[in-house]
Amino acid sequence: xxxxxxxxxxxxxxxxxxxxxxxxxxxxxxxxxxxxxxxxxxxxxxxxxxxxxxxxxxxxxxxxxxxxxxxxxxxxxxxxxxxxxxxxxxxxxxxxxxxxxxxxxxxxxxxxxxxxxxxxxxxxxxxxxxxxxxxxxxxxxxxxxxxxxxxxxxxxxxxxxxxxxxxxxxxxxxxxxxxxxxxxxxxxxxxxxxxxxxxxxxxxxxxxxxxxxxxxxxxxxxxxxxxxxxxxxxxxxxxxxxxxxxxxxxxxxxxxxxxxxxxxxxxxxxxxxxxxxxxxxxxxxxxxxxxxxxxx
Amino acid sequence: xxxxxxxxxxxxxxxxxxxxxxxxxxxxxxxxxxxxxxxxxxxxxxxxxxxxxxxxxxxxxxxxxxxxxxxxxxxxxxxxxxxxxxxxxxxxxxxxxxxxxxxxxxxxxxxxxxxxxxxxxxxxxxxxxxxxxxxxxxxxxxxxxxxxxxxxxxxxxxxxxxxxxxxxxxxxxxxxxxxxxxxxxxxxxxxxxxxxxxxxxxxxxxxxxxxxxxxxxxxxxxxxxxxxxxxxxxxxxxxxxxxxxxxxxxxxxxxxxxxxxxxxxxxxxxxxxxxxxxxxxxxxxxxxxxxxxxxxxxxxxxxxxxxxxxxxxxxxxxxxxxxxxxxxxxxxxxxxxxxxxxxxxxxxxxxxxxxxxxxxxxxxxxxxxxxxxxxxxxxxxxx
Numbered sequence: 010x011x012x013x014x015x016x017x018x019x020x021x022x023x024x025x026x027x028x029x030x031x032x033x034x035x036x037x038x039x040x041x042x043x044x045x046x047x048x049x050x051x052x053x054x055x056x057x058x059x060x061x062x063x064x065x066x067x068x069x070x071x072x073x074x075x076x077x078x079x080x081x082x083x084x085x086x087x088x089x090x091x092x093x094x095x096x097x098x099x100x101x102x103x104x105x106x107x108x109x110x111x112x113x114x115x116x117x118x119x120x121x122x123x124x125x126x127x128x129x130x131x132x133x134x135x136x137x138x139x140x141x142x143x144x145x146x147x148x149x150x151x152x153x154x155x156x157x158x159x160x161x162x163x164x165x166x167x168x169x170x171x172x173x174x175x176x177x178x179x180x181x182x183x184x185x186x187x188x189x190x191x192x193x194x195x196x197x198x199x200x201x202x203x204x205x206x207x208x209x210x211x212x213x214x215x216x217x218x219x220x221x222x223x224x225x226x227x228x229x230x231x232x233x234x235x236x237x238x239x240x241x242x243x244x245x246x247x248x249x250x251x252x253x254x255x256x257x258x259x260x261x262x263x264x265x266x267x268x269x270x271x272x273x274x275x276x277x278x279x280x281x282x283x284x285x286x287x288x289x290x291x292x293x294x295x296x297x298x299x300x301x302x303x304x305x
Numbered sequence: 306x307x308x309x310x311x312x313x314x315x316x317x318x319x320x321x322x323x324x325x326x327x328x329x330x331x332x333x334x335x336x337x338x339x340x341x342x343x344x345x346x347x348x349x350x351x352x353x354x355x356x357x358x359x360x361x362x363x364x365x366x367x368x369x370x371x372x373x374x375x376x377x378x379x380x381x382x383x384x385x386x387x388x389x390x391x392x393x394x395x396x397x398x399x400x401x402x403x404x405x406x407x408x409x410x411x412x413x414x415x416x417x418x419x420x421x422x423x424x425x426x427x428x429x430x431x432x433x434x435x436x437x438x439x440x441x442x443x444x445x446x447x448x449x450x451x452x453x454x455x456x457x458x459x460x461x462x463x464x465x466x467x468x469x470x471x472x473x474x475x476x477x478x479x480x481x482x483x484x485x486x487x488x489x490x491x492x493x494x495x496x497x498x499x500x501x502x503x504x505x506x507x508x509x510x511x512x513x514x515x516x517x518x519x520x521x522x523x524x525x526x527x528x529x530x531x532x533x534x535x536x537x538x539x540x541x542x543x544x545x546x547x548x549x550x551x552x553x554x555x556x557x558x559x560x561x562x563x564x565x566x567x568x569x570x571x572x573x574x575x576x577x578x579x580x581x582x583x584x585x586x587x588x589x590x591x592x593x594x595x596x597x598x599x600x601x602x603x604x605x606x607x608x609x610x611x612x613x614x615x616x617x618x619x620x621x622x623x624x625x626x627x628x629x630x631x632x633x634x635x636x637x638x639x640x641x642x643x644x645x646x647x648x649x650x651x652x653x654x655x656x657x658x659x660x661x662x663x664x665x666x667x668x669x670x671x672x673x674x675x676x677x678x679x680x681x682x683x684x685x686x687x688x
Contacts, residue, residue, distance in 0.1 A: 012530040015555070019522040127350040129543050134579050141554060148556035223519035224577075225547060233517060268523035273485060273513040 011146040016269045017262070022153050024261020025160040026219050030234055031241040031253040032164055033211035039248030040184045040204045043103055046110040047088055048212050049231030049238065050117035055081045055213025056220030056230065057125050063136055070136050074217055081213025085205035088113055093205075094198065114231075121228040129227045137221060156218045163214060164254055167207070171250070180204055184248070237278075240285045246298020255296055259284070339380045341639045343368075343629055344387065344403035346414035346424065351391025352516065353416045355542060355573050356439060356618050360416060361386065362611050363619030364438075367626035370606070380634055382626070389415045389424070396420035400427045400435075410639045411436060411629050413622075418442030418489040425452045434632075434646045438625035439618055441567050442492035446668040451642070453649055453668045455625050455659070457590035459496040459566055462674045466588030467500040469676040469687060470564055476535050478507040479564075480528040482521075482548065483539035485513040493539030493566035501537070509533050518544065521551050529557050536561060541568040546577030553581040562586055570617045575682055585679045586687065591620040591659055592675045593684055603658045624657040631655060 030052060037045045058080050062073035092109040096102045140151040171177040182190040183200045191197050219234070220226040241260050245252025260281055267280040288296065345364055348357035364384070372381045385407050389396040396415045403409045404427065412428055412435040415421050421440040428435040429449035437445060437454035441462075446452050470476055481497060484490035501508060509531040512524035525548070528536060536557070538548055545568055552563060562584055569587035578585075593604070593614070603623055607615040615623070631652060636644035650668070654661040660672040676687045 012526060015526045015529075016523060019520075019526060023520055128354050131577055139554070141556065143556050146556075148554070150554055219519075223547065224550070225519055225543065230519075233519070265520075265523045269527055272511065272524065272527065274515045274518050274524070275485065275513070 014147055016265055018147065018149060018153070020262035020265035021258060022157060022222075022261070023265065024258035025157045026215055026222075026257075027234070027237060027241050027260050028254040028257025029160040029163060029218070030212060030215035031238045031245070031257050032167060032250055033208040033215070034238050035242040035245070035248055035250065035253040036167075036208045036211075037204060038242065039250075040180060040201065041093070041106075043093065043106045044110070044239070045088070045093075045205075045208070046107060046235075047092065047113040047117060048208070049235035050114040050121075051081050051084055051088070051209045051212045052216035052219070052234060053121055053226075053228060053231035054084065054117055055216030056226045057121055057130075057216075057228070058213070059217040060130060060132055060220065060226055061125070063132060070132075070221070074214075077217055078210045078214050081216075082206040082210035084117070084213075085207075085209025086202055088209065089202045089205040093201075097198075097201075118228055118231070125226075125228060127228060129225050131224050131226065132221060152222060156222055159214070159218060163211060164250075167211070168250055176200070176203060237281070240282060242295075244285050244288055244295055246295030249295070249297045252295055252297035259296075339378070339639075340383045341380060341411075341630070341633045342383045342385060342407060342409040343626070344385045344399075344407055344409035344412040344414075346387055346389045346396060346399045346403070346412060346416075346420075348391040348416035348420075349388035352541065352543065353391040355571065357388070357391075357416050359571070359616055359619045360414075360438065360622040363607070363615060363622035364413065364626050366603075366607055366610060366619075367623045367630075371626065371630055380630075380639075382630060385409060389417075389420055391417060391420070393420045393423045396424035397427060400424045404428065404431045404433050408640075409433075410633050410642070411645055413438055413625050413629060415440075418445060418492065419487055421445050422448075422488055425449075428452065432642050434642055434649060436625055436629055436649070438621045440489075442488040443495065450668070451646055453664060455628055455657075455662065455670045456567075456621050457670045457672065457674055459493045459588075462588035462590060463493065463496040463566060464500040464503065465674050466564065466566075466586065466676050467497070467504050467506070470535065470562070470586060471504050471506065473687065474535065474562060476504075476506050478509050478533055479535045479537050480509050480531055480533040481511045481537045481539075482524060482528065483511075483513050484516060484541070484544060486515050487541070490539045490541060490566075490568065493568070497537050497539060497566070514540075514544065514548075516544075519547060521548050522555060525552050525555050525557065528552075529555055533561065536563045538563055538565045539568070540565065542571045542573045542577075545569050546574055546582075549574070549578040549585055550581040559584055567617070570677070570684075572614065572616050572684075575679060575684075582679045582682075587677055589617055589675050589677050589684075590670070590672075591617040592686055593617075593620075593677075594686055595658075595660070597656075597658070597660070599656055600658045620658050624659045624662065627657055628652065628655065628662065 034048050059073045059077035062068045092113045093106050096105045142149050179195050179200050183197055187197050241256040242253050245256030263281050263284050264277050267277050268274050347360050368382045368384050375381045387399040389399050403412050415424055416439055418440040425435055425448045429451050434451050439456050440454050441456050441458050483494035565587040570589045575582045632645050632648040635648035638644050653663050663671045665671045677684045678687045
């Protein structure tokens with residue numbers, strides 16, 4: 010019994026990181042109808058930049074974390090300006106935007122490779138003090154709790170922001186129909202840029218949390234989560250924020266339970282994607298996606 | 306008659322001069338040909354980059370020593386270092402470059418058994434001797450009669466590790482955890498399985514992971530549920546570090562030793578896993594604390610040059626260069642690859658940092674292994 014409970018904890022934990030990653034992914038899709046394939050590269054850079062701040066500048070992780078998140082947000086602005094904005098006026102901007110985001114992903118990854126080297130790097134010992142709670146054979150680390158708490162907090166803040174804040178409402182208006190939004194006097198380009206800022210900041214935050222927990226960062230670490238993030242937002246319903254969170258948790262749990270049952274990690278992705286396939290056959294718009302895909 | 310007597314000193318001088326000149330000439334001819342090109346195919350990037358880095362340092366030290374000792378007209382080594390990027394495809398192109406473009410005397414490497422499985426065949430087909438310095442998986446030297454290795458195979462190191470661990474901890478039932486998509490870790494797993502069966506130790510559960518995995522907690526949770534006496538792990542150092550620290554985080558008691566293969570034998574494990582690495586055991590081909598004169602000299606020189614202690618991979622690379630050099634010297638040619646291969650086979654009880662070194666008839670390494678345990682953040686030999 011406590012074995013199963015421990016596996017559920019493992020699954021919820023990794024699922025919340027997937028969720029945080031996917032929320033940023035799906036946000037851009039909800040607003041622009043464009044997949045930003047450079048999101049995984051920003052995820053990687055988030056982790057590596059935080060490590061760099063901690064290691065080279067001797068900053069505490071509690072300062073390095075927001076600083077790195079901010080830098081990732083700025084990278085999001087850059088991404089928008091370089092890869093998406095110039096194409097926005099063209100007729101086929103969705104497709105060309107997808108391609109140019111792949112180019113940005115390669116540039117970001119190469120930059121990470123050049124700046125940080127190909128080696129797997131780690132946060133110095135004692136970056137976060139880890140306390141381990143044990144209860145009835147169940148073992149949870151303070152780091153896990155912090156990571157889940159930060160993920161939930163960020164996801165909650167985002168939802169509130171979109172529902173209540175003026176800019177959040179503007180984002181939703183642009184998501185609904187950018188032409189109407191423009192007619193209503195909303196600065197559409199600014200809102201899109203801001204969406205990229207938030208999306209990339211969240212992606213970077215997921216990268217830092219991922220790097221902190223597994224304590225192993227490399228320029229190619231984004232690849233392991235890239236396809237999963239895509240699967241998570243499809244599973245949850247494209248463009249749906251609660252869907253991305255739910256999809257992330259479902260994905261994390263299915264992965265962990267598959268490994269636990271089969272005793273090998275080779276079937277992990279196979280089962281996760283089979284689940285995705287089944288859901289899509291039964292519910293083509295994903296778990297929480299309504300007929301109307303754009304919700305943001 | 307008289308005249309001839311008078312001419313004698315002149316003749317002698319002339320003859321001597323001629324001898325000297327020809328001697329001069331012959332040494333000059335020899336000096337021009339006395340540079341042995343050695344191709345090093347090592348993983349500078351990719352998953353095995355941490356091994357490749359230390360191997361490069363070990364090899365470079367040996368080359369510097371040999372070239373300094375060779376003086377002006379002895380046989381020198383001209384190294385050609387190439388990155389195999391930890392992937393077989395890149396290994397193949399590096400091997401092709403060594404064989405066709407650089408025309409080296411011998412190839413040392415590649416770092417990973419996975420790469421060796423395919424790249425060594427290229428060398429075999431071309432009749433180019435290749436000396437593996439870290440390939441320990443099964444079936445490498447079976448590729449052909451030009452393939453050698455100075456790294457003890459898991460088949461020799463692992464039974465010894467299990468025997469010592471059983472005596473020390475009274476192991477009865479263990480869990481096995483291994484990477485199942487890599488020749489090296491899978492070879493280690495098979496060796497462990499056989500050694501455990503031979504030692505009469507029960508395997509409670511077998512779990513596996515894939516290259517690049519970062520989350521090992523599902524498998525470790527299952528293992529914890531079985532309450533094993535020890536966890537046997539066959540993994541490369543990056544994954545090994547993650548496994549060791551996550552196992553301790555999940556609350557697997559420090560009294561349950563984690564026993565690993567060759568991949569654990571790297572200072573990176575202690576650096577990465579920190580306190581969690583305490584008590585981790587592994588078989589090793591090289592005894593870091595050995596006081597053999599060759600070894601003490603190597604450790605001191607390596608530490609002075611690189612500002613850190615060498616590991617087994619550096620030691621095997623260092624020994625590999627000396628072994629290759631010895632064979633090329635013995636063969637008396639830098640271009641006759643068959644003679645170099647024959648010379649390798651004839652090496653007997655060569656004094657190296659690994660101990661007295663010979664090749665078996667199957668071209669595998671033959672010397673005595675040790676068992677190490679991490680204590681106080683250091684590898685120490687388990688007696």
